Amino acid sequence: MTVTTAPTLATIVTPGLVLDLSRLRRNLDRMAARLGARGVPLRPHLKTAKSLPIARLAAPRDDSPITVSTLAEAEYFAGDGYRDIFYAAGLGPGKFARAAALSQAGVALVTMVDARATAEQLSQAAHAAGVGFRTVIEIDCGEHRGGMLPESDELIPTARALGLNFAGVATHGGQSYGARSEAETAAVADSEAQAVRTAANRLTAAGWPCAIVSLGSSPTALAGADLSGITEVRAGVYMFWDLFQAGIGACQLDDLALSVVAEVIGRPAGRNEFLVDAGAFALSKDLSTAALPPERQAGFGWVCDLEGRLLPGLAVRRVWQEHGLVTSAEPLPPEAFPIGSRVRILPNHACPMAAAYSHYNVVNGGQAVVAIWQRVNGW
Amino acid sequence: MTVTTAPTLATIVTPGLVLDLSRLRRNLDRMAARLGARGVPLRPHLKTAKSLPIARLAAPRDDSPITVSTLAEAEYFAGDGYRDIFYAAGLGPGKFARAAALSQAGVALVTMVDARATAEQLSQAAHAAGVGFRTVIEIDCGEHRGGMLPESDELIPTARALGLNFAGVATHGGQSYGARSEAETAAVADSEAQAVRTAANRLTAAGWPCAIVSLGSSPTALAGADLSGITEVRAGVYMFWDLFQAGIGACQLDDLALSVVAEVIGRPAGRNEFLVDAGAFALSKDLSTAALPPERQAGFGWVCDLEGRLLPGLAVRRVWQEHGLVTSAEPLPPEAFPIGSRVRILPNHACPMAAAYSHYNVVNGGQAVVAIWQRVNGW
Numbered sequence: 001m002t003v004t005t006a007p008t009l010a011t012i013v014t015p016g017l018v019l020d021l022s023r024l025r026r027n028l029d030r031m032a033a034r035l036g037a038r039g040v041p042l043r044p045h046l047k048t049a050k051s052l053p054i055a056r057l058a059a060p061r062d063d064s065p066i067t068v069s070t071l072a073e074a075e076y077f078a079g080d081g082y083r084d085i086f087y088a089a090g091l092g093p094g095k096f097a098r099a100a101a102l103s104q105a106g107v108a109l110v111t112m113v114d115a116r117a118t119a120e121q122l123s124q125a126a127h128a129a130g131v132g133f134r135t136v137i138e139i140d141c142g143e144h145r146g147g148m149l150p151e152s153d154e155l156i157p158t159a160r161a162l163g164l165n166f167a168g169v170a171t172h173g174g175q176s177y178g179a180r181s182e183a184e185t186a187a188v189a190d191s192e193a194q195a196v197r198t199a200a201n202r203l204t205a206a207g208w209p210c211a212i213v214s215l216g217s218s219p220t221a222l223a224g225a226d227l228s229g230i231t232e233v234r235a236g237v238y239m240f241w242d243l244f245q246a247g248i249g250a251c252q253l254d255d256l257a258l259s260v261v262a263e264v265i266g267r268p269a270g271r272n273e274f275l276v277d278a279g280a281f282a283l284s285k286d287l288s289t290a291a292l293p294p295e296r297q298a299g300f301g302w303v304c305d306l307e308g309r310l311l312p313g314l315a316v317r318r319v320w321q322e323h324g325l326v327t328s329a330e331p332l333p334p335e336a337f338p339i340g341s342r343v344r345i346l347p348n349h350a351c352p353m354a355a356a357y358s359h360y361n362v363v364n365g366g367q368a369v370v371a372i373w374q375r376v377n378g379w
Numbered sequence: 380m381t382v383t384t385a386p387t388l389a390t391i392v393t394p395g396l397v398l399d400l401s402r403l404r405r406n407l408d409r410m411a412a413r414l415g416a417r418g419v420p421l422r423p424h425l426k427t428a429k430s431l432p433i434a435r436l437a438a439p440r441d442d443s444p445i446t447v448s449t450l451a452e453a454e455y456f457a458g459d460g461y462r463d464i465f466y467a468a469g470l471g472p473g474k475f476a477r478a479a480a481l482s483q484a485g486v487a488l489v490t491m492v493d494a495r496a497t498a499e500q501l502s503q504a505a506h507a508a509g510v511g512f513r514t515v516i517e518i519d520c521g522e523h524r525g526g527m528l529p530e531s532d533e534l535i536p537t538a539r540a541l542g543l544n545f546a547g548v549a550t551h552g553g554q555s556y557g558a559r560s561e562a563e564t565a566a567v568a569d570s571e572a573q574a575v576r577t578a579a580n581r582l583t584a585a586g587w588p589c590a591i592v593s594l595g596s597s598p599t600a601l602a603g604a605d606l607s608g609i610t611e612v613r614a615g616v617y618m619f620w621d622l623f624q625a626g627i628g629a630c631q632l633d634d635l636a637l638s639v640v641a642e643v644i645g646r647p648a649g650r651n652e653f654l655v656d657a658g659a660f661a662l663s664k665d666l667s668t669a670a671l672p673p674e675r676q677a678g679f680g681w682v683c684d685l686e687g688r689l690l691p692g693l694a695v696r697r698v699w700q701e702h703g704l705v706t707s708a709e710p711l712p713p714e715a716f717p718i719g720s721r722v723r724i725l726p727n728h729a730c731p732m733a734a735a736y737s738h739y740n741v742v743n744g745g746q747a748v749v750a751i752w753q754r755v756n757g758w
Contacts, residue, residue: 013758014473047700069701089701090644092656093719094393114645118718145702146645146654154648174699265469266493266525269533275525277471281734282758285664320553321426321730322448322468323524339497340472351700355660355735358757378737379392379661 007369009306009361010342014263015282017357018344019054019373020308022365023257024239028058031221031238040227043067043086043214045236048351050375051360052080058239067234071098076376078107086110086214088172088234090138090146093118096125103131110212112170114138114147116154119161126165134167136212137203141195142188143174150198159208168212169203171196172234176219180292182249189225192217197229219250242350244288247296258354259304259344261361262324264337273317273327274337278345280319284352300324301345301353306367308344316345386748388685388740389721393642394661396736397723398433398752399687401744402636403618407437410600410617419606422446422465422593424615427730429754430739431459437618446613450477455755457486465489465593467551467613469517469525472497475504482510489591491549493517493526495533498540505544513546515591516582520574521567522553529577538587547591548582550575551613555598559671561628568604571596576608598629621729623667626675632689637733638723640685640740641703643716652696652706653716657724659698663731679703680724685746687723695724 009018035042044058047069055077059066062081067088068074074085075098083106091099091111102109103126111133113119119135126133137158140147148154159166173192179185192215200210216234218241227233240258241251260282266275280300289298303314303326313329326343337343347353354360355377362371388397414421423437426448434456438445441460446467447453453464454477462485470478470490481488482505490512492498498514505512516537519526527533538545552571558564571594579589595613597620606612619637620630639661645654659679668677682693682705692708705722716722726732733739734756741750 014471015758089656090654090718092393092642092644094642094721114647115718121719140647144647144650145697145699145704146647148648152648263471263473265471268493268519268523268525269527269531271523275469277468280665280731285666285731286659287664318524320524325524339469339494340500342473352659352664356757378735379394 009261009344009363009367009369012261012361012369014261014342015278016261016361017354017359018259018261019360019362020257020365021362021370023255024054024057027239027241027255027257031235034222035233038227040230041065041232043232043234044239045069045088045216045234046073046077047236048240048354049236050354050377051373052077053371053373054239055082065232067236070379071095072379073376074102074107074109078102078105084108086234088112090114091122093121093125096122099133100125100129100131103133104129108134110134110136110167112136112138113158116158116161119158123161123163123165133165134212135162135165136168136170136214137199139169139171139196139199141171141173141192143172145174147171150195150202155199155202156206156208159203166208168210168214168231169196169199170212170214173215173217173220176217177248179219179248185219185248186223186225189220189223192220193225193227193230200229218245219248222250237350240350242347243298243302244292244349247289247292253310256346258350259308259346260353261306261342261344264339264341264343267337267339272332273325276324276326276343277322279321279323281321281356283316283319283324283345283347284349284356285319286349286352288348298346298348301347304344304346306342306344388640388723388742388746388748391640391740391748393640393721394657395640395740396733396738397638397640398739398741399636399744400741400749402634403433403436406618406620406634406636410614413601414612417606419609420444420611422611422613423618424448424467424595424613425452425456426615427619427733429733429756430752431456432750432752433618434461444611446615449758450474451758452755453481453486453488457481457484463487465613467491469493470501472500472504475501478512479504479508479510482512483508487513489513489515489546491515491517492537495537495540498537502540502542502544512544513591514541514544515547515549515593516578518548518550518575518578520550520552520571522551524553526550529574529581534578534581535585535587538582545587547589547593547610548575548578549591549593552594552596552599555596556627558598558627564598564627565602565604568599568602571599572604572606572609579608597624598627601629616729619729621726622677622681623671623728626668626671635725637729638683638687638725639732640721640723643718643720643722646716646718651711652704655703655705655722656701658700658702660700660735662695662698662703662724662726663728663735664698665728665731667727677725677727680726683723683725685721685723
């Protein structure tokens with residue numbers, strides 16, 4: 001009962017995460033072309049990818065700028081040679097020691113703070129460790145997650161507190177995920193650029209020129225806003241896209257590069273549905289598309305055949321830890337989807353779905369698994 | 380900047396998963412006492428624990444019966460010597476080879492099917508591999524996930540198809556999670572026992588006596604139903620409990636054994652809230668308590684101090700991948716929760732929260748980390 005042939009999506013362990021390399025390459029090329037035409041460098045965010053081979057496609061050289069969401073990612077990518085790494089969450093004092101260790105190892109780490117007190121603590125810690133950071137001040141451009149407002153009285157004092165560690169400003173127009181039209185996305189993109197530019201101009205006028213004026217989210221990165229004064233764009237989910245991004249018009253359905261292969265494990269008699277071995281853990285409990293119009297609501301994921309062709313009307317409507325219930329809008333013939341057959345499920349949200357897996361099964365447009373690429377999860 | 384003292388919740392990497400061993404032991408003791416008094420063996424479900432040291436507390440001996448939710452768990456626990464393992468999801472043909480390998484390695488694996496065709500395939504595969512399974516027929520007791528109805532015409536033919544591999548019946552009263560009172564939970568517990576007993580009686584009468592008549596869910600396991608004819612109870616989340624289980628009355632708040640330590644990384648000016656470094660990945664996007672009455676809705680988790688004392692009125696109300704926004708029902712003094720301070724966050728649902736972590740930081744009622752216990756994630 002040992003499989004001796006080359007692995008395919010018909011033989012891998014289920015549930016299994018699939019990355020379509022042909023789509024990944026196309027998504028990378030499109031973003032590079034769009035930003036390249038505008039002359040603004042891309043600093044790819046690897047929070048979804050979390051994988052070296054993907055990083056090397058998105059950011060080929062050791063000195064290519066990258067963005068990470070955890071220090072575990074920073075350490076992992078630094079271990080392979082990356083030297084220009086932006087840790088894109090507020091750096092609390094509990095992480096100063098690990099950040100300093102990265103700096104001591106030769107990484108030009110970009111760190112982010114949004115409070116003068118933290119800036120003072122960070123400067124003291126850097127001095128004590130004999131390292132320097134490139135620290136940006138986080139600006140709130142309307143998402144109201146972290147960051148100070150561009151007009152804040154604390155902006156200049158925070159730069160002063162950073163002293164030699166001061167490097168510029170950064171923001172994230174995450175409210176673009178709430179946009180429901182290209183016009184709304186464009187408006188968020190404009191306010192994102194305007195907010196960080198306003199802050200950078202105030203700092204420069206006060207004697208704190210900004211080497212880094214950073215912004216980004218995948219929807220706004222493609223929205224064509226005025227990027228004058230912007231030194232870099234961060235974006236991540238554009239590598240893979242997902243049903244939510246397709247639902248808000250940021251991509252097309254056939255751009256989606258990630259899916260989960262699942263096996264049919266139950267075919268309840270008299271019910272217009274079937275059970276698969278991909279449940280809440282394999283797909284995540286993300287329901288992002290529930291906020292979209294009904295025709296774009298995907299439950300816990302839309303369903304494709306093993307070749308990746310969408311099977312309209314099928315969606316995972318309920319999940320338990322290791323079970324997913326696929327419901328069909330049309331009557332299912334009794335012989336369809338027998339126990340043991342396989343489907344591929346598209347993600348509502350690529351990032352949390354991928355986070356459940358230790359590795360990608362890489363295909364190149366077909367069902368043959370051409371590579372296994374590891375991921376770095378956790379913190 | 381190296382930490383040389385013994386780790387505590389004030390120094391571990393954040394976000395970090397915490398297991399309170401004193402509460403775990405109390406929860407284990409209570410379930411063992413409740414079922415022991417009734418003379419029905421417990422087969423602990425390790426789908427949440429996924430960790431050998433916890434397994435050894437819940438099921439001490441190599442021949443102690445255990446339940447698992449993935450074959451990865453089965454292989455992991457078998458590797459430490461466990462020999463009586465129930466894989467509690469429908470076994471599809473794609474998993475026959477791994478199941479057979481476990482059997483060949485000496486594990487008396489309990490597998491589960493709910494269709495005659497699958498039973499036939501499984502019997503053929505077992506014969507071809509020269510192994511035997513103890514296969515139970517899954518019964519649907521009202522959850523309508525998998526399983527056949529106890530009255531199904533397919534029940535006896537499925538046993539016949541299993542032949543020597545037939546071992547009994549099993550069900551799961553997962554609809555107990557929808558119960559909102561002790562009386563409702565008791566009603567589910569009764570129908571759970573009744574369904575599996577009906578199926579077992581039919582099989583026995585037809586010449587297929589059932590060595591295994593298995594049921595369980597943590598709420599129904601404690602509900603005191605008539606368990607005559609039942610050979611074992613499966614339950615898992617009772618080891619840890621969570622805010623949802625507390626909300627439906629299955630446990631008390633001070634029974635919760637899992638939490639996540641997070642660092643405050645943002646304290647936005649003029650807002651009655653603060654940011655922590657535990658977001659959607661660290662807490663999961665589970666919102667189970669949203670189905671409960673308003674006073675029991677916990678957002679993405681209620682907040683405690685580092686000692687584990689609940690801080691009433693604080694809840695994680697929004698999450699992003701690596702950010703959580705804690706909102707306070709009462710005005711927050713400006714000096715409260717400064718950047719760099721730490722809190723513990725209780726889970727809506729213990730299972731998906733734990734799934735994000737490679738290990739537990741084990742405490743024994745205090746803040747000192749007395750052990751690191753690894754987990755087996757994935758498939």
